[in-house]
Amino acid sequence: MKLTDLNRHGEIGANSMFVQLGSFNILIDSGLHPKKMGYDALPEFEPIENIDLDLIVLTHCHLDHLGSMPIVTAHNPQTPVITAAPNVTLAPRMLRNSINVMKRQREEHGIAEYPLFLHRDVAQFTKQLTVQRFGRGEIYTKGKEQIEVVLHSSGHVAGAAAVELIYQGRRIVFSGDVLFDAQRTLPGASLPMGTVDTLILETTRGAKGREAERSRDSEINHLITQIRTILERGGSCLIPVFALGRMQEMFKIIYDARNAGHLPKTPIHAAGLGMAICEYFDKIRKETRLLDFDINILEKMNVRAIDLNMRPGRDLPRKGIYLVSSGMMVEHTPSYKIAASLLPHSNNGLCFVGYCDPDSPGGQLLEQRDNATFFFDALDYSAPIRASIDQFDLSGHADRRELIEYAEQATARVIILTHGDQIARDWFAQELTSALPDTKVLDPEPLTEYSI
Known part of the structure; x- marks a missing residue:
């Protein structure tokens, strides 16, 4: 497997991971950086500029994961965008609102390139949305090769999913954004359990744990x-x-x-x-x-x-x-x-x-x-x-100890850290290295290709 983090600024930003498994070219998410503007808010698409994507996966509809999807689908109009059912309803609405915000920011800040995409691009993206039920794997074929994609509920927000890729007996799991606690509107995460080969793990709350007496x-x-x-x-x-x-x-x-x-x-x-x-x-x-x-x-x-x-x-x-x-x-x-x-x-x-x-x-x-x-x-x-x-701590992200416990039961050969500020990633790297000495823990540099 080859993996490249396209989030050019690292930390929590324009989340997008490019994965190559055999002949399959797969993109997991394509967001916008919430603190940047213009082209600087986008993932760096240069590594995939001349590549035809076979599969695109949308984990959920927060704009740091969704916000630049119409740009990707405009260049890959035949590629399915695999996602959970709620996102088919939510994603177009979030993107249309984003266009309106960008138009206002163009006037306020003089950002000539805004909006970064148009309503016709959202319409094209919407046509490519492909619903998968949680827990039900779907087989995709390319030539003589096959890959199975399974979505698992990750809590966090409506439609949020962890992504499991099964290729030639290897299980690769992207945790997505995770919340194990049940919310008043939806149940907590139900992530894939058992040993995996590679775990790509969010680290959002790594800088500070929840106090023991607080729930x-x-x-x-x-x-x-x-x-x-x-x-x-x-x-x-x-x-x-x-x-x-x-x-x-x-x-x-x-x-x-x-x-x-x-x-x-x-x-x-x-x-x-x-x-x-x-x-x-x-x-x-x-x-x-x-x-x-x-x-x-x-x-x-x-x-x-x-x-x-x-x-x-x-x-x-x-x-x-x-x-x-x-x-x-x-x-x-x-x-x-x-x-x-x-x-x-x-x-x-x-x-x-x-x-x-x-x-x-x-x-x-x-x-x-x-x-x-x-x-x-x-x-x-x-x-x-x-x-x-x-x-009040009603975060949509799991406490860091809960994620460490999940990683420990997965006993992955490789754990790749994502979606966290540097201090949060450093904490996870130290804890995981101590808890799983036989596991390679990787905090990837943006735009660097890694062979896993």
Whole structure:
């Protein structure tokens, strides 16, 4: 097997792995780097520029894995894109939204190459989507050679899959993004068990482990307690969320808490792409039973749309829970604008329920929450920090110890590290080398071909 990481910047970025097994040319994912712009946000496609891909696999629909797929399929219009059923519904919607964002960024930042693809490219990509059921292998043939592809549910988000390739008796497993804990909307991961030859393992949470006394359930309980505290003191609670997965889970968490009497029936306000995703989740639930999300709970909770014509510093007149994107409070998003209104008022509170990149506005606010003020650069506004600011660990990624345990039972000949900052990869490399002395642990350099 030959493997090349096309994510030119390494760490967590434009995820894309090119694999050659015998005569088969296979691409696993093709994303966009969330912190880069223009062509710099793309994977480096030069190693596959003159190669016809036989198979493309999409593990899930977060843009760091999906975001440049239409560019790949435009150059490989006959190649099947293997993926789980929910992604056939979700991927086109995520990509169309990405086009709109790129068009706005072209105007704001003068990026001439945006958008990187057009709606016709998304249409072509959609034609090539090929559904595989979890746990059911499919055989693909090229000449006299055969390869079996098996998708396994990896938790994380709707439609997320680990990928197992079986070629000439060798099992090669790409973990994808993994969450073993069950969420309110979908079950936890069910990865392929037993000995494998090569394991490509995500390392997202390698820099810091979860504290022993903290679990997903306990974090949810602490979150509900904090929301109630904010509401009881007459404030509004802002919960920045990722549009795909986290918003839908938070709706269910709040719905269950209200029904159990743990939260008052206060107004809930929502905005952003996540509201459209709620409708898709309901459709997927009806068609596949792979999700547990009934859109009728939004009506039962009287979820209201938000008027985003607000002035920084002026408290919102409509009190309640504000469940809006983006999860990292990125500039120009609803959560960014609402935070600028809520932050100066001590009865309000912000509750972050996922990872915030340190360079994002959300990450910066968490870092500076003990300061007197926070500057909203896009609004040219310096806000006094008076509202409470808390963060709860509802990550969509497995704890590092859980992934080490999975790797130990796999006893792979080779483990390849991916999807993690360098400090996270270094921790995994050290732990895996110690736990599995007969296993070769490789942290691949971007764009370098490795023979495995």
